[in-house]
Amino acid sequence: MATEVIVPTLGESITSGIIAAWNVQDGDYVEKDQVIYELETDKITSEGIAEVSGVVSLSASEGDEVEIGQVIATIDESAEAPSDNSEKKESAEEPEVKSEESGESEEAKPSAESSDAVSPAVRRIAAEEDLDPASVEGSGKAGRVTKGDMLKALSDRPSVKESKPAKKTAAETPKPAAKSKPAGERTTRKRMTPLRKKIAERLVSAQQDAAMLTTFNEADMTAIKELRAKYQDSFVKKHGIKLGFMSFFVKAVVQALQEVPGINAQIDGDEIIQNHYFDIGVAVSTEKGLMVPVIRDCDQLNLAGIEKSIIEYAKKAREGKIQIDDLQGGVFTITNGGIFGSMLSTPILNAPQSGILGMHAIQERPVAVKGQVEIRPMMYLAVSYDHRIVDGKEAVTFLVKVKEALEDPTRLLLDV
Template sequence: MALLEVKIPPMGESISSGVLSKWHVKDGDIVKKDQPLFELETDKITSEGTAEAAGKISLKVAVGTEVKIGQAVASIDSSASAGSAAPAAAPAAESKSAAKSTEQSPAVRRVAAETGIDPATVDGSGKGGRVTKGDVLAAAEGKSAPAPTGPAPLAIPSRTAAPFPTSTPAAAPAPAASSGDRQTRKKMTPLRQKIAQRLVQAQHQAAMLTTFNEVDMSAVMDLRKKYQDDFVKKNGFKLGFMSFFTKAVVNALQEIPGINAQIDGDTIVQNNYYDIGVAVSTEKGLMVPVIRNCDQLNMAGIEKGIADVAKKARDGKITLADLDGGVFTITNGGTFGSMLSTPIINAPQSAILGLHAINDRPVAVNGQVVIRPMMYLALSYDHRLVDGKEAVTFLVKVKQAIEDPARLLLSV
């Protein structure tokens, strides 16, 4: 028997442990070389572990266990063939009924005890054939329905009884829901814990202030509508709004360099590059992958960069290199319908731009009231480093570039 240990791979000097959040295989499965085996959540990224050889796998660690870098979580018997897995599947049918009785939720067990129904005798409608609370209740109703065999006897009131009830009879109290029905508890993932720590840290350490403005999206929307088909034909993907805002931010950072800086102790660090972070919402939490050298990219390059890192983040394949650095962040709550918000700075950066939903609103243009697609902009900034004049000027520069995109070409 040739056994190969499956170990947690190294993922950078700053990561020493993580939580094994998911197994892609079951104990005893035959796996192929390079097949994904598990997902590991750390305080920064979620990564996959793959098989270094083909064979039969034996799992050593349960889902939810905190593991160290280099720890063995499974072993692979590389001498096993695909045929050796067949006998293992045979007892599955025999254990099906046992699984029904042993893998029940607290609610199912409670209802089973109250009704006298054995869950093992009930056909489950839940995931994987599991018996649900509704399945047990339905079985109980079916069991009790045939009980009456004749007409119910009439109740004749006595002469001393009141002719009409003086109060409505109280209904039989419903059984109290178990804590499993009303609440669930689960440990925060390392990634969620890190997000929470960073957000609280940013609010405690920075003198955060937010300034607002609104922008007329008509020019950008007209430009996209006019050139969208040609853009898609040439590049294979659509022209979105984020590339316009990214270019507008780079232009404003070049005009107001004080915002492209950060505080390190008692030192001001001035950044002379333009790596822009774009907040991406994933099932595991908010991530901010970085688009590098945005001042050197055209609109297509920025759109492609955003699409690539967003896909990696949502697929759980983001790397530390994708998240590292960044001098400024853009977050778009408008994709979820947010009309206005005060975004929190992504430390150690000094500012973040919040975009919001585009809504048609009446506005005054050249003395006339017209309906225009308007968006609120919010710039949160660290007042320790950035003065109000700089912040307001920066936001006005972004507004001007979006309302007149020709400014982006001329860098004015």
């Protein structure tokens, strides 16, 4: 009896995807609930598991675009699992490693290159960083090592400077003559991923379909920096997380949306939909592209609740565990180019939303304060908006409200 492996339904708007990787080979014996492939769509990357145990027969290759509901493999349930004898034989052929502390024999763990139980992302990190996944504690299903586990292990291990001997000086080691690359290695060509393709389509569509305009202002971040410095230790002790800047911006945006509701609306055909809820999207940069998970009911969350949600969604996005529902339904978006050093930008709308706030790098600049020149930590702010339904007066007022809330954060706590 053979069971079909079918591409599952992942959301109403997702109709196809690309097989990013097979974690098994044709003819392998797989166990029930084993992760056997990774599917990349225009919104998320998901893992496919075996519903039964048996020998797998692949009918699609890595890189193939497959439709939802398509059969991409079959699993022969009648096939027997490898016998104990063969397992013992393989075990006997593996070298034994003696523990210097206990003197007990331990089976050598398989290297990253020979293991089919890890994802391609894990194998790539293992090869590039010389880190064996078998030495890393897994947080995934059934103890599976994830990309996030590998990155954490890399950050925890000693630095290269400490572990490697000093390099020879330039005088001791002559530099080899530079060699020009062969013509075939000067460029590479690869297919756009569904996510990157979708991002490109949405950005172009936003510029073509909306009358997009951007207005600018700047905010003095002194009060927020002083507040964070004063209460950071207490905040961490109580909530287990640091108090960042983003939670202040989310609360400032919510307050501004409440005072200027025209921004919290969108166009649907020839109708205007006025939103009365405050689900705010926060842009997160990942290896595969930009994702915008949505924090629900921000008007009902405190700073700690917002910070925890941001950390949780960012982790899920970077580990490829984000779900389609996590990305839908936002009314406004915040993007922070400042973490990459951006001084000023014009953010593109996240359709069908009518507004997006761009944060930028904080830089100390001389400013006039009550007739005196002082050095203050300043940030440029930018709000892009859909001029079809948002007037310039509303957009400017909205940004001024955000600025005032940031410069006097007690307004956020007192709701004034």
